[in-house]
Amino acid sequence: MIVTAKKDIRHDQLGFIPKGKQFEANERQVKQLQALGVITVPIALYDTKVNTDHPSSGLGLEAQSSALPVAPVSPQTTLQPSKRGGKRRKTEE
Numbered sequence: 511m512i513v514t515a516k517k518d519i520r521h522d523q524l525g526f527i528p529k530g531k532q533f534e535a536n537e538r539q540v541k542q543l544q545a546l547g548v549i550t551v552p553i554a555l556y557d558t559k560v561n562t563d564h565p566s567s568g569l570g571l572e573a574q575s576s577a578l579p580v581a582p583v584s585p586q587t588t589l590q591p592s593k594r595g596g597k598r599r600k601t602e603e
Contacts, residue, residue, distance in 0.1 A: 511534065511535060511536070511537065511540055511551070512532055512534050512552070513532070513534075513540060513543070513549045513551050513552070514530065514531070514532050514533075514549060514552075515527045515528065515529055515530060515531050515533065515548065515549055516529065516547070516549060516550055517529050517548050519543070519548050519549075521539070523539065535549075
């Protein structure tokens with residue numbers, strides 16, 4: 511992979527690399543130098559593919575969702591005793 515040095519680099523395998531020079535390094539070296547923040551790695555560009563299987567996508571038409579509709583919320587709350595509540599008080603009989 512071809513990368514560019516941000517700073518002067520002294521590397522045991524690559525030797526001295528001055529700031530701004532482009533050089534080739536393997537994946538392990540790139541990861542090591544990236545962790546130190548001394549190189550810039552070009553962004554990988556990928557070929558894009560137009561999906562013709564679904565012609566409605568991309569035309570501004572909303573695709574039908576496969577998710578279930580949201581259930582309505584109950585306006586009432588239910589009171590339940592706390593699971594970590596304190597000791598119950600004894601009632602007088």
